[in-house]
Amino acid sequence: MPARLDAALLIAGHGSTVNPDSSAPSLAQAQAIREQEIFREVACCFWKEEPSFRDARLFFDGPEIRAVFVVPNFISEGYFTQTVIPRELELAGRLTTRPNGQLWKYCAPVGNHSAVTDLLLQRAREIAPGVPKSETSLLIVGHGTSLNDQSAVAAKREVEKIAALGRYASVQSAYMEEPPLIADWVSLTTAPNVVVVPFFISDGLHSYEDIPGLLGIEREGDTAAGARAIFQRSPHRLHDRNLYYASALGTAPEFARIILEQVAAFDEAALDLAPIAETVISAHS
Amino acid sequence: MPPPIERVLSDWIASGARGIGQILIAEREGEFTLCHRDDEGRDGLAARNSPNDAVEIAKFDEEGNYRPLKTAPNLRRGWCLELPDISALREALDFFYPGRLAALLAWERNRLHPTPLRETLRRQTGMYRVAAHVTDGEADALVSRFCRSQGGAPGCLRTILWARDETKARPSTRLPLDKFIAPGDQTGRGEQVIPLLCQEACNLLVAEAQRVVKAE
Structure with a gap:
């Protein structure tokens, strides 16, 4: 990407008050992009950590910065990208x-990018090297319903794209809180090998504990290191299947490139300057 | 020309500010060494030399607990961070106390417009919408407990600039007056420091207000 020294990049993530790894992908991608010296400044902001979305309104105070690209580091459009981020950053559209x-240019979330499909495939390959895809079921797991959560829709979209390639014995999505449930993975899948990829931006309680628990994987120890070790122990032999469990998709370093491509896509797109959603208007009224 | 934040930072240090929050800033010929203010003069500190090291230093407290609020007075000790220039200093401080230098710059330029607590709470949607129902009395007690510089739970070293509501009343009558006046040394040492300014109730406080309302 050519240098944009008249511009700054703001990566907007969720963050967490309990999970020390939640902001790690955003911080790592910000650092990787900073080292490329494309933008005059690169910063992160978070809903549940500092600096907050509100703090970020005060960033980039210099006449040389004419544009600020805001890229949500979220796995899909939804409540945060359509309501919370525009409201807190005071974006009008x-x-x-x-x-x-x-x-301030509000870009599409990283999860919307078409390259996410390739990253899902890559993550699945890496966790189960040499395992024949024709004898493998791929399970993309998400959170499921919560407030305006469209991550389930996004996961289904990825399932359709990967299934159409015809490489895996089967491709399905499953969720923590809505059917098809992750806990039913044995009946949802048919192949002797099952690869599970969490459709999340960062590792945390869901990928360390909740999903392994639903899959029936036993945890080793109570330490943070023990929680992270879950990703090094594949395959897990469960119900006469080989279960391969990957870390959250968004931890892939390739997401830095996706962030840059969402920036480029903003400027290339014919802009629809209409407000993002009704909720934006009501937040300002 | 250096970025405005670096110029402001340089000015504060040149005018005699010895630190920020719990961090001591020592300058020598344009290079900077940071350590915990309680570690001043102590030998055997673990030396680091990258601004990025601040991320890990600031992440956990002395007992290894995650620090969701970086301005809480629980920064761990035992480290020192050597930085080659003002740019690296700014980068490190943005990791130790995220967003605070930007607030300082806006304040210096008379462009920091604090948001009253009621406005912050009214703006919430989703699970935090109910936080707006917290009473003034409950908010007073909550801010006193949560934001107190010393002995709070978790406590916070920021100077509160936001009012309770449009009447400009202080959000808590139980906190000392200097909690609301910048620049003050919220560690209680009374030294000249770079202030950590709070222009708006943070999400953690909003979440606590929600808990207070839901517990009723």
Whole structure:
């Protein structure tokens, strides 16, 4: 990507008050992009950590920064990308002009990018090297319903794209909180090998404990290191199947490139300057 | 020309500020060494030399517990961070106390507009919408407990600039007056420091307000 020294990049993530690894992917990708010296400044902001989305309104205070690209590091469009981030950052739509003339460009979330499909396939290959895909069921697992959570929709979209390739014996999505349930993985899948990829941005309680628990994987020890070790122990022999369990998709370093491509896509797209959603308007009224 | 934040940081240090929050800043010929203020003059500190090291230093407290609020007075000790220039200092401080230098710059330029607590709570949607139902009395007690510089739970070293509501009343009558006046040394040492300014109730406080309301 060519240098954009008149611009800054703001990566907006969820963060956590209990999980020390939640913000790690955003921070790592920010650092990787910072080292490429494309933007004059690169910063992160979070809903549940510091700096907050509100703090980020104060960033990039210099006349040389004419544009700020905001990229949500979220796995899908949804409550956070459509309601919380625009409200907290005071974005009026895809394009917002600040009183000082600075343009804030609100890009699509990383999970919307078409390359996510390739990263899912890559993650599945890496966790089960040499395992024939024709004898493997791929299970993409998400959170499921919560407030305006469209991650389930996004997971289904990825399932359809990967299934259409015809490489795996079967491809399905499963969720923690709505059917098809992760806990039913044995009946949902048919192949002797099962690869499970969490459709999340970061590792945390869901990928360390909740999903392994639903899959029936026993935890080793109570330490944080023990929790992370879950990803090094594949395959797990359960119900006469070989279960391969990967870490959260969003921890892949390739997401830094996706962030940059969402920035490029913003400028390439014919902009629809209409507000992002009704919720944005109501938040400002 | 250095970025505005670095110029402001340089000015504060040149004017005699010895630190920020719990961090001591020592300058020598344009290079900086940071350590915990309680570790001043102590030997045997684990030396680090990258601004990124601040991320890990700031992540866990002395007991290994995750620190969701970086301005809580529980920064661990035993380390020192050597930084080659003002740019690296700024980077490290942005990891130790994320967002605080940007708030300081805005404050210096009279462009920091604190948001009253009621406005922050009214803005919430989803699971935090109910937080707006917290009473003034409950908010007073909550802010006193949560934001107190010393002995709070978890406590916070920021100077509160936001009011309770449009009447400009202080959000808590139980905190000392200097909790609301910048620049003050919230560690209680009374030294000249770079202030950690709070222009708006954080999400952690909003979440606590939600818990108070839901517990009723």
